[in-house]
Amino acid sequence: MKPLRLLIVDDEAPARARLRDLLGDITAQLPTEVVAEVADGVSALECIDGLPPGTVDVVLADIRMPRMDGIELAQHLARLSHPPAVVFATAYDQYAVRAFDLNAVDYLLKPVRAERLAAALKKARPASLTEAVLRELAPAGRRQLRCSERGRVLLVPVAEVIYFRADQKYVAARTAEREYLLEESLTHLEAEFAASFLRIHRNCLVAREAVAGVAREAGAASEGGDATEAHWALVLRGLPELLPVSRRQWPQVKALLGI
Amino acid sequence: MGFKRFVSESIRENRVSPRLPDTCNIGVWLRVLLAVNLGGLLVAFARNPAQGIVHEFVDIAAHLEPAALASLLLLCAAGRLLAGLRYAAGALLVLVIVLAANALCHKLFTVFSGGLLWHTLFWAALATVLLLAWFDLRMKAKAPALTEARLMALTARIRPHFLFNSLNAVLGVLRTDPSRAERALLDLSDLFRVLMRENRDLVPLSEELALARQYLELEKLRLGERLQVRWDVDACPVDALVPPLMLQPLLENAVYHGIEPAEAGGELLVKMTGDRDRLIVEISNPVTAGGGHHNGNRMALGNIRERLMLFYDLEASLDTDEREGRYVVRIILPNMKK
Numbered sequence: 341m342k343p344l345r346l347l348i349v350d351d352e353a354p355a356r357a358r359l360r361d362l363l364g365d366i367t368a369q370l371p372t373e374v375v376a377e378v379a380d381g382v383s384a385l386e387c388i389d390g391l392p393p394g395t396v397d398v399v400l401a402d403i404r405m406p407r408m409d410g411i412e413l414a415q416h417l418a419r420l421s422h423p424p425a426v427v428f429a430t431a432y433d434q435y436a437v438r439a440f441d442l443n444a445v446d447y448l449l450k451p452v453r454a455e456r457l458a459a460a461l462k463k464a465r466p467a468s469l470t471e472a473v474l475r476e477l478a479p480a481g482r483r484q485l486r487c488s489e490r491g492r493v494l495l496v497p498v499a500e501v502i503y504f505r506a507d508q509k510y511v512a513a514r515t516a517e518r519e520y521l522l523e524e525s526l527t528h529l530e531a532e533f534a535a536s537f538l539r540i541h542r543n544c545l546v547a548r549e550a551v552a553g554v555a556r557e558a559g560a561a562s563e564g565g566d567a568t569e570a571h572w573a574l575v576l577r578g579l580p581e582l583l584p585v586s587r588r589q590w591p592q593v594k595a596l597l598g599i
Numbered sequence: 600m601g602f603k604r605f606v607s608e609s610i611r612e613n614r615v616s617p618r619l620p621d622t623c624n625i626g627v628w629l630r631v632l633l634a635v636n637l638g639g640l641l642v643a644f645a646r647n648p649a650q651g652i653v654h655e656f657v658d659i660a661a662h663l664e665p666a667a668l669a670s671l672l673l674l675c676a677a678g679r680l681l682a683g684l685r686y687a688a689g690a691l692l693v694l695v696i697v698l699a700a701n702a703l704c705h706k707l708f709t710v711f712s713g714g715l716l717w718h719t720l721f722w723a724a725l726a727t728v729l730l731l732a733w734f735d736l737r738m739k740a741k742a743p744a745l746t747e748a749r750l751m752a753l754t755a756r757i758r759p760h761f762l763f764n765s766l767n768a769v770l771g772v773l774r775t776d777p778s779r780a781e782r783a784l785l786d787l788s789d790l791f792r793v794l795m796r797e798n799r800d801l802v803p804l805s806e807e808l809a810l811a812r813q814y815l816e817l818e819k820l821r822l823g824e825r826l827q828v829r830w831d832v833d834a835c836p837v838d839a840l841v842p843p844l845m846l847q848p849l850l851e852n853a854v855y856h857g858i859e860p861a862e863a864g865g866e867l868l869v870k871m872t873g874d875r876d877r878l879i880v881e882i883s884n885p886v887t888a889g890g891g892h893h894n895g896n897r898m899a900l901g902n903i904r905e906r907l908m909l910f911y912d913l914e915a916s917l918d919t920d921e922r923e924g925r926y927v928v929r930i931i932l933p934n935m936k937k
Contacts, residue, residue: 351859352764352821354771361774380862404760406862406887431763450767 343371344461345395347424349384349413350377350402355450359400359429359457366458381408382495385416385486389493394422398464400448403430408484408495411436415474415482425464436477443473481532485513487520496520498536502550502579504529506543516578540574540593541586551596552577554585619681619689620734622674626912627734634730635667636660662708666723670700690731697727757794758851761818768821783820786813793844801840801910801935804871804878808832811846811869818854825864826854835871839878840935842910848899849882849928856896857884857926868925878934883927900928907932 346363350356356377363372375396378384385408388396399417401410408416414426429448430436440447445468446460475481484495500515506526513520530539537545557573572590573582585593620627643656673696674681681689701723705716765787773780793810819826846869853867865885872879900917907915911933920927 352768352771353823354768354821355764356771357775358767358771361771404859406860431767432759450763451770452767 341371343373345373345375345397346461347375347384347387347396347399348377349379349381349399349405349410350429351379351405352402355402358451362452362454362457365454370458370461372461380405381410381413381416383407384413386493388417388420388424393420396424398425398427398461400427400429403428403433403436411474411478412482412484414469415478416486418469418471418474419486423466425466426469427460427464439477443476445469445473445477475532480535485520485522485524487513487522489520494520496522498533502547502576503583504537504545514579538589538592538596540589541584542588544583546574546576546583548596550577550579551575551593554593554597555582557582557584618738619686619693619731620738621678621912622671622681623678624912625914628671629913630734631671631730632664632667634733635663635726638726639663662704662719665708666701666704666719669704670697670723670727673700693731694724694727697723757848758855760855761851764821765817768817772820779820783817786817789813790817790847798843800843802843803837803937804835804839804841805837807841807843807846808837810844811850814847814850815854815867818850818858822854822858822864825861826858827864827866829866829868831868831870834873835878836873836934836936838936839873839932840937841878841932842903842906845903845906845930846880846882848903852896852899852928853882853884853926857887861885861887873934876934878932880930880932881927883925886921886924886926903930 348356348359350359360374360377363374366372375391376387378387381401384399384401399413401413403410410426410428410430414428417423417426427446427448428436428440429450429452431450437447437449439445446463448456448460482498484497485501487494487496496513496515501513502516503514504522504524504526505512505514511522511524511526511529513522526543526545530537530545533545536548538548538551540546552575554572555575557571571587572585572593574585574593575582639659640656643652643659646655648655674693677692677696681692684692698720701719702716705719765783769780769783769787772783790810790813815826815828850867850869858864858867865887868881868883870881870883900919904917907917907930915930915932917928917930920929
């Protein structure tokens with residue numbers, strides 16, 4: 341049997357050592373190979389990015405970790421072209437465990453037993469964490485977005501994004517400092533961050549917190565709109581530029597501003 | 600079953616004879632002065648004099664305050680003597696002391712105002728009896744058994760997160776470093792022995808410090824180099840008495856919110872200083888993004904505050920502060936010795 345290739349993600353060294361011991365114990369019934377061990381979600385993403393696609397079969401992930409927790413890691417992994425399966429392990433995390441139970445997500449409780457680990461690994465399938473399940477596990481969406489830039493992986497905190505704007509091929513995330521190009525779709529972002537972002541135009545989502553007000557902008561030709569008609573533009577906190585509001589989204593913007 | 604029996608026994612054991620209030624306690628002083636002045640205000644209202652109630656009250660207060668303060672001072676000085684007496688004898692002694700203090704004040708102050716000595720003594724005696732009865736009632740209402748049950752409920756908490764992660768860490772080093780695993784299990788057992796005993800008596804600070812070090816050793820096993828601790832406790836009186844399990848929950852919070860969420864970890868600072876009257880304990884941790892001090896922390900702080908209140912009434916305090924990137928918890932306690 342071809343060994344199952346694993347990535348161990350846990351911020352505590354003894355916890356990683358324990359998993360390795362157990363994998364050794366079950367190797368007769370389930371041969372495995374540990375591709376790498378890392379200490380948090382971000383390192384896990386970097387590690388997987390550095391390997392040929394499909395190298396890792398299963399990611400064994402702790403829930404509570406610095407930089408990026410296990411659930412957010414799973415959200416990012418699910419967007420890969422060859423996503424690995426994810427098996428969560430937690431010592432005690434009421435909220436996560438309740439959500440796992442509700443959504444029939446398998447997980448390991450630390451300290452883990454060898455038989456239990458073997459059973460979970462045999463059962464693990466890449467597709468088991470669907471988008472719908474992930475949304476249940478993390479209703480607020482990801483906390484950071486990935487952006488590949490000249491071979492490096494950058495993480496952009498969603499809380500710092502002022503707006504997303506779609507151009508022909510890509511989506512750009514604008515923060516107070518600069519712009520990042522993302523491999524995302526605006527529709528997907530809108531669904532994931534509906535609580536914190538508002539669509540103001542066919543090609544633009546704005547952070548609700550960043551909306552300062554509206555200004556009437558005269559005359560500029562808006563796409564498909566009447567060239568001579570004045571239209572509303574959004575004034576932002578922290579950025580000088582104005583963002584056009586489409587007539588279709590105007591009622592939502594009005595509701596947000598309470599006018 | 601065993602627990603039930605234990606509780607009912609300790610309730611019986613605690614149905615003790617009434618106790619005199621601790622006359623050196625600031626809380627008791629405040630309550631006495633408040634009550635005495637309230638009485639003065641009532642008298643001012645009752646007299647309803649031509650010169651106005653405020654004026655009358657100021658007049659009365661000028662007589663009340665020195666007498667009340669003198670009584671309290673003498674009572675505090677006699678505190679040890681009072682504590683050794685049975686309740687009836689103690690109450691009688693309190694009455695005698697108060698009457699003496701009032702007689703003295705009467706002698707000193709009536710030079711200006713005149714008035715009858717027996718008048719003063721009658722009101723003083725009445726006030727003393729009423730206050731003693733009230734303190735007795737209050738003590739009964741707060742019932743030692745209730746206080747104790749509350750204390751036990753308050754101390755028996757530790758994050759399950761810590762227990763399971765520690766056990767997991769012990770299993771993790773068991774094969775490669777058995778002696779380290781052994782030490783960790785011994786620390787864990789010491790910690791749980793303290794967590795599970797009845798924690799109703801104050802303990803020497805040295806004991807608390809030893810427990811805190813054991814707890815942090817366990818966390819070090821899990822977190823390795825990420826957890827750094829600086830102890831600044833050389834200047835503290837290690838024989839001072841403190842509430843049991845006061846440090847451990849604070850350290851647990853500091854680790855959970857300040858060290859664990861940080862990739863590179865950080866440094867905890869434990870600082871204790873003291874003088875003849877007070878003991879100051881300061882625990883601080885770096886503030887980390889995503890570490891947020893939320894519900895768990897508030898609960899632990901509320902818990903310790905409540906225990907301080909039960910042990911010391913108003914004489915102890917707990918404050919939190921965020922400065923220069925660090926979250927600081929400071930406890931100030933009266934320095935009590937055996």
